[in-house]
Amino acid sequence: MIDKDKLDLLAPCIATCPQGNDIRAVMAIISEADRLERPRGEAFEEAWRVLTRTNPLPAVCGRVCPHPCETACNLCDRGCGIAINDIERFLGDWAISHELKHTRIQAQTHPEKIAVIGSGPAGLACAYHLARRGYNVTIFEAQQKSGGMMRYGIPEYRLPTDIIEAEIENILDLGIELRTGVEVGGDLSFVELQSEYDVVFIGVGAQKGIKLYCRGEDAPNVTGGVEFLRRTTDDKSFHPGDRVVVVGGGDTAVDAARVALRLGSEVTIMYRRTRNEMPAIKEEIREAEAEGVKIEFLSAPKEIETRDERAVAIIGQRMQLGEPDDSGRRRPVPIIGEEFRIDADLVIVAVSQTADWNGPTEVTNRRGWIEADDWGDTGFKMTYAGGDVKGLGLVADAVHQGTKAAEAIHARLRGEDLPVEIKPTLVTTEQISLAKTEPAPRHEGGKLSVKERRERLWAEIKSTITVDEAVAEADRCVKCGTTFLSKRTTPLLLLRRFTQFGIGVVLFNSYFSVFSTKTIYAGPLRNICVPGLNCHACPTATMGCPIGMMQYFAATHRFPWFLIGFLGIIGLISGRFTCGWLCPFGFVQDMVHSFKKLNIRIPRPLYYFKYVVLVTLVFIIPYLTYEHWFSKLCPCGALIAAIPWAIWNPVQPQFDTTAVPLDAIGSMYWIKIWILGVFLMLFLFIKRPFCRTICPLGAIYALFNRISLVSLRVKESCTNCGRCRELCPMDLDFRTEINSENCIKCFDCTQCEHVEFSWNLPWGSVAEASRLRAPPVEGEAIGGPVTTSRGNR
């Protein structure tokens, strides 16, 4: 039964993720793998594929994203949120080490050519999504190497070059052409580009530093933060001087300071507000201080002192906080007369950056930023834009903007509407049940000590979590807002039980005259069979067993024309529906298992044993021996025929007397009873073991299951929580095994709102509900379903 209040609610991690990553699904896939006896590697790959629906750079973002998702995690109220960023990084690294490749989401190709300017995160994301859609994409990069700010703006100890290159290479392997060393606006004009390409996406970033506009700034040893980082990316032997002063409080300033420190300088950061207002990632600020970077808070540069045209010191002005400004932060106000001086061999100005755009000014505003709507559309001649060129943001923001622009470009080129934004309600801590959640320690990657960092200057500081840590951390996640299932009886289940018992057990065995006459039924119905496994030797049976009939044909060396037609029609219409709704032995298995104490999984290869039983015991051996060997061993026959006969021993009309005297009970009888006993025990601990591994009738219907008209369908809204398996009487993971040869179409899984009944018509499925979106592969929305959830942010 579903708790309706908790359906379709948005987990806070998804809502706050700049890319709208389906974090909850990723956690569910990883944490359920062990419980579903699924190979972990397979689960990691699936989780990576879910992640890369919205983010083609998980290894990069897993290292550099400030992870607002973790701050928003409902588990923060229980001590510490889930280490989402570490899991993202783990999956990214897993994909790299296992050489997982991105795949196209549709085989169809489109004739339109797309030019992407800039190979930073926005450009790569846009190119990735369009290439997956079948577009011909070319990326133009002004630098000699791709990656933009990821490569030239983030130091190696935070983001190793090989990680960037591996993820970029995987994206380019989708068939994207990369032209490096080509500057649009220099080597190639924007007009030329527009004439050759149908759509242009601008993702050049914002690498141009903003000046301080103070005296001495033009000295040759005063440089910008991005310029400094770019230079040191290529030249680790560069020595910036003994004393370096960095002006600014953002990530670029902190990165530049830590790089200068590694190059042998004594470094001071000047920031005009306090630690609380400092925009850099808090963890990075702490790490910088731990490494030895000194931060002068509430200080601003007043002038740069020069000697022989070179900067030798910076004169600082002490500040205090005043009233909040437009950004909501308290405005720094100078304290008149309080100045100080710091010696400097190099001054790095990293106060901010601006768009580095040399193209047409029709797309820019007066401050030089490119103007575009939420979908990246500039409104100028099929030109889109995304990333820092629209305004400074995170790598994750740039990826998301590139993704949305790709979605808009695809919709425009194909004449489709843009996806409607859904605004689901956020799950709050009060709405999730943490009562059963045991507080568990958070697992996150280890860090090099400061001493180790001094010895291995450019080594990555943080390590990736292990496989076990990733699983344990995903297991800690409570998957807020997913479908909550309980074992309450539903009207559908009651109907199924009534059908199983009323039709499968009673109606097919309704020759009650046998109680008075002690003579079994021998009328015309005996010439046909029931659709389920129901022993014709049951004293009250009215019809034959299809498997008994099949053996009859094999033993009499006749081809079962009629039987094949009969079973074929049932199979084609309903597949294994009979197993779920009409089979009396299925009913027995369900009933016995309802007293279960534990649920043991069956190894997958055993599922194929039923085909062996069908071929050998039902066809080959009866054909060779003229005897019904499956019937001799059948536990269903033992239960509903052998035991009643032994107790009661009615008359068979053709013998006109007690047909088989009780003293005829031989060893086969006791073998059969023993088999039944074993199965009854198994029913307690295993869901429908007979149906899954032995039943030859199930094996016949299984052949039709995927094409039968009666069908089930998992909606795209499925949150991959995996809890549906608890409902399935066949213990299937129906996200992948729905309508498979083991699905008995009992519809118990439709208790989950994300599964529904559907007619599998040969000309296309017709779902009962009309709320389905496109199927997950061919019609997958570019950014995956969760991109539309971001309206809630």
Next chain:
Amino acid sequence: MTKKLKLVTFIVMIVVIVGSLVIGILLGDPQGIRIEGSGL
């Protein structure tokens, strides 16, 4: 499975199954079947 392949498979299955059923009836299959057992 593509729609076309699905349709073709379905039609072939229908032909085979209905054909089998008709042949079985013409050959007198249902009347010829006589299975009983004691269960012992």
